[in-house]
Amino acid sequence: MKTLVIGANGKIGRIFCERAAAQGLAVRAMLRDPAQRSFFESLGVETVLGDLEGEFGHGFEDCSRVVFTAGSGGHTGGDKTLLVDLYGAIRAIEESEERRLDHFVMVSAMRADHPLDGPPAIRHYLVAKQLADERLRTSSVPYTILRPGRLGDEPGSGRVRTDPAAGHGMEISRENVALCILASLGQPGSRGHSIDLLGGDQPIGELFASLEAR
Numbered sequence: 001m002k003t004l005v006i007g008a009n010g011k012i013g014r015i016f017c018e019r020a021a022a023q024g025l026a027v028r029a030m031l032r033d034p035a036q037r038s039f040f041e042s043l044g045v046e047t048v049l050g051d052l053e054g055e056f057g058h059g060f061e062d063c064s065r066v067v068f069t070a071g072s073g074g075h076t077g078g079d080k081t082l083l084v085d086l087y088g089a090i091r092a093i094e095e096s097e098e099r100r101l102d103h104f105v106m107v108s109a110m111r112a113d114h115p116l117d118g119p120p121a122i123r124h125y126l127v128a129k130q131l132a133d134e135r136l137r138t139s140s141v142p143y144t145i146l147r148p149g150r151l152g153d154e155p156g157s158g159r160v161r162t163d164p165a166a167g168h169g170m171e172i173s174r175e176n177v178a179l180c181i182l183a184s185l186g187q188p189g190s191r192g193h194s195i196d197l198l199g200g201d202q203p204i205g206e207l208f209a210s211l212e213a214r
C-alpha cells in the first residue's frame with residue numbers, strides 16, 4: 001500500500017515524509033527537481049520526478065493512495081494558482097479516479113467553502129481550492145479534505161481543534177497538519193470528511209479515531 005506524495009518537497013510534505021518513513025509507511029515523493037532527491041533518499045523514501053504543469057501520471061504507478069500537499073505559493077501569480085492549485089489538483093484527482101485509488105488526502109485551506117470571507121489578496125486562491133475540493137467530493141475516489149488555517153513552523157503539539165469558534169487564533173503548525181495527514185491515512189473512518197484544522201487541545205489520534213466513514 002504505497003502513498004504518492006504530491007508536493008513532497010514542501011514544508012508540510014517533508015515533515016509528512018519524515019514521519020511516514022519513521023512509521024515504516026511506503027511513500028513515494030513526487031519532486032520537480034532531481035537536486036531535491038538527497039533529502040528523501042536519506043530517509044529511505046522513494047522519489048519520482050513529476051510536474052503538475054506537465055507529466056506526472058507515471059508517479060501513480062503501484063500507488064493506492066495520494067496525499068496532495070502541493071501549492072503554487074504566495075510568491076507566484078494567479079496564473080500558477082490556476083495551473084497548480086486548481087488544474088493540477090483536478091488532474092491528480094482524475095488520475096486517481098482512472099486508477100481506482102483507495103484514498104486521496106487533500107490539503108486544502110480553511111474558508112475554501114466561502115472564498116469571499118477570506119482576505120481579498122487570497123480570494124482567488126480560495127476559489128481554486130474550493131473548486132478542486134468540489135471536484136474531489138464528486139469524484140469516485142474516497143477522500144479526506146483537510147482545511148488548515150494559516151500555517152506556522154512551530155513544533156507540532158499533536159493537538160488540534162476543528163471548530164474555529166471553539167478557541168482563539170486561526171493558525172496551525174505545519175507539523176500538526178502533517179500528523180493529521182498521517183492519522184487520516186491510518187483511519188478509514190476519515191473518508192468522506194472535510195475537516196477544518198486549527199491549533200487546539202484535541203489529540204489528533206482521538207479526533208481521527210472518532211470519525212466514521214461517509
Ligand SMILES: NC(=O)c1ccc[n+]([C@@H]2O[C@H](COP(=O)([O-])OP(=O)(O)OC[C@H]3O[C@@H](n4cnc5c(N)ncnc54)[C@H](OP(=O)(O)O)[C@@H]3O)[C@@H](O)[C@H]2O)c1
Nearest residue numbers: 007009010011012032051052053069070071108109150151
Ligand atoms: N500558507 C498557508 O498559510 C496555507 C494555509 C492553508 C493551506 N495551505 C496549503 O498547504 C499546502 C502546503 O503548504 P506548505 O507550506 O507545505 O507549502 P510549500 O512549502 O510552498 O510547498 C508546496 C510544494 O508544492 C510544490 N509544487 C509547486 N508547484 C508544483 C508543480 N507544478 N508540480 C508539482 N509540485 C509543485 C512545490 O515544489 P518545489 O519544492 O519544487 O517548489 C513545493 O514542494 C498547500 O496546498 C497550500 O495551498 C497553505
